[in-house]
Amino acid sequence: LYGFLWNTNQYNPCSNPNEHEFFLLWTTLSTFGHNFSVVNYIMIGIGGGRDHHERIQGLTKAIQFIESNLTHEITVNDIANHVYASKAHYQHVFSLATGITIGDYIRNRRLSLAGQDLLLSKNRIIDVAMKYQYDSQESFSKAFTRFHGITPHSARKQSHRLKYFR
DSSP: OBOOOOOTTSOOOOSSTTTEEEEEEEEEEEETTEEEEEEEEEEEEOOTTOOHHHHHHHHHHHHHHHHHTTTSOOOHHHHHHHTTOOHHHHHHHHHHHHSSOHHHHHHHHHHHHHHHHHHHOOOOHHHHHHHTTOSSHHHHHHHHHHHHSSOHHHHHHHTOOOOOOO
């Protein structure tokens, strides 16, 4: 479930009130029974004839596309094309909306889901690595350890509590 609220009158430091508008992005996702919300204030410049509704729909569409393709190869170009925007523009808009880059969002979501897979399934570590688009078990283990602070083998063996990026 994705929800968005916006208020363009909340704050506007610009001398020209039409120069920029602010709105509140509220997102609620449900994965593996965990509900979570992301709330960020974002500043999006007016331009290109896109209104608020179209911008919000674009963010929703991008997040849905990413979430649907986390086990597939996905690029920033794929996401930008899906929402009919240029790569550079959409990277900027996404970073403003979420506070992180598209690449970081994808990586963090994949590592979160991989951790869940390791704890909830009997799949081999290499199979989980390949499922989430890692080229080798070694690269997966390095990324997993950096993100969760524990190796995939130790996480599974000890049923360790892992980070879950929302």
